[in-house]
Amino acid sequence: MLGEHLLVDGLGCNWGIQASHPIPPDIVVKLMKDNRFNKVKLFEADPRAMRALGRSGIQVMVGIPNDMLAGIASSVRVAEEWVAQNVSYYLSRQGVDIRYVAVGNEPFLKTYNDRFTQITFPALQNIQAALIKAGLGRDVKATVPLNADVYQSDSGIPSASPVVDGSITYTNVFDANYDTLISALEKNGFPSMPIIVGEVGWPTDGDRNANNQLARRFNQGLLDRINQGRGTPKRPTPPDIYLFSLIDEDAKSIDPGNFERHWGVFYFDGTIKYPLDLGGGRNLTAAKGVRYLARQWCIMAPDANLLDPNLPQSINFACTYADCTSLGPGSSCGDLDARGNASYAFNMYYQTMNQRSGACEQFHNLSIITRIDPGFHGGSCKYEIMIDNGRHEQARNPGTSSAGNMATSVVLWAVTLALIIVCGHLN
Numbered sequence: 001m002l003g004e005h006l007l008v009d010g011l012g013c014n015w016g017i018q019a020s021h022p023i024p025p026d027i028v029v030k031l032m033k034d035n036r037f038n039k040v041k042l043f044e045a046d047p048r049a050m051r052a053l054g055r056s057g058i059q060v061m062v063g064i065p066n067d068m069l070a071g072i073a074s075s076v077r078v079a080e081e082w083v084a085q086n087v088s089y090y091l092s093r094q095g096v097d098i099r100y101v102a103v104g105n106e107p108f109l110k111t112y113n114d115r116f117t118q119i120t121f122p123a124l125q126n127i128q129a130a131l132i133k134a135g136l137g138r139d140v141k142a143t144v145p146l147n148a149d150v151y152q153s154d155s156g157i158p159s160a161s162p163v164v165d166g167s168i169t170y171t172n173v174f175d176a177n178y179d180t181l182i183s184a185l186e187k188n189g190f191p192s193m194p195i196i197v198g199e200v201g202w203p204t205d206g207d208r209n210a211n212n213q214l215a216r217r218f219n220q221g222l223l224d225r226i227n228q229g230r231g232t233p234k235r236p237t238p239p240d241i242y243l244f245s246l247i248d249e250d251a252k253s254i255d256p257g258n259f260e261r262h263w264g265v266f267y268f269d270g271t272i273k274y275p276l277d278l279g280g281g282r283n284l285t286a287a288k289g290v291r292y293l294a295r296q297w298c299i300m301a302p303d304a305n306l307l308d309p310n311l312p313q314s315i316n317f318a319c320t321y322a323d324c325t326s327l328g329p330g331s332s333c334g335d336l337d338a339r340g341n342a343s344y345a346f347n348m349y350y351q352t353m354n355q356r357s358g359a360c361e362q363f364h365n366l367s368i369i370t371r372i373d374p375g376f377h378g379g380s381c382k383y384e385i386m387i388d389n390g391r392h393e394q395a396r397n398p399g400t401s402s403a404g405n406m407a408t409s410v411v412l413w414a415v416t417l418a419l420i421i422v423c424g425h426l427n
Helices: 025-034 047-053 066-074 076-092 117-133 173-187 212-227 311-321 338-352 389-396
Strands: 011-015 037-042 059-064 097-103 141-145 163-165 168-170 195-200 240-243 277-279 297-300 367-370 417-422
Touching (some): 011 025, 025 037, 037 047, 059 066, 059 076, 066 076, 066 117, 076 097, 076 117, 117 141, 141 195, 168 173, 297 338
Parallel strands (some): 011 037, 011 240, 097 141
Antiparallel strands (some): 195 417
């Protein structure tokens, strides 16, 4: 059983890197420190992220992607090599304060159709054995992030009314879900096992119920309970919580829904979406030092005909290679007219392709480049200008050039609430 003294006060966050134009890791680490995030959960041991976290004072939970579980489950040696390269090295050589290894990311999701069911536990055992062999068994714990669909029910719960369970009345799903897990652990002989809330948050776009107002309401309530040191009816001590998530990721899979790319408290570039009171008179602080591409946009040409037969395929082409999830019904750009929709799609493609020469000429003479912000008239829709990763790379490595990043396609699942049971024992 993991000792209570290893669980610390404070607030954690999830840092995902599935973005076409990621913020440089050193800026992200500074963003976390400026906002008093003292713990971070990574979905993989990305070398640049890990190096940036070195000697930062931020505690790290490093993840093992699901597609690596089979190899680790089949060989202790593979597990030992992974621990040596991604835990021991960064602890001893880079000064990264690694506290946990997350074996897989919600590997028991129903949509995986049991693909990882038989290999997750052997992988966990091998990682735990590798940590012990490396002399890290007492300080670095192996965990498996559970998935929230274990709570799915046809009963109509959650509801808009309080839920009464005997003498206890629940007014929010967070407490009810958390205590459901506590009860299950008690019935299985683990009444005192510490629990980490690995992911909890609210998206801001891509769905009618995903907006800044609802996200602010939810996350402010979450922060208030953390600052007040509140637990739940079954466990009064506050849980260890990782907010989901820090920054938007425009290259995530949208299989669960368009909202998947909009979980961040900050936009893709580290700017603030909505105000949050962090407690003690502190408010959110935006990322500093982010560099952008030129202040120009690709839009539908004023003289282009909306009935042009090439327009639908041009929009489809743009949205195949760029993020158009904000255009859906009820989303931040869902009320644009037809010309606005086309302009938004063209611009997202143009920006994702780093404003490269010819990128705005892909659309059958239907588009032009403008230096007047198409979103200047107000409203919630933003016509983005992407981060200039080339300039950041040149600043990091003077005298070298760097090609821009292209959009990538990934499969990464995130849920509103994922509870992580920490495995392993004190040695």
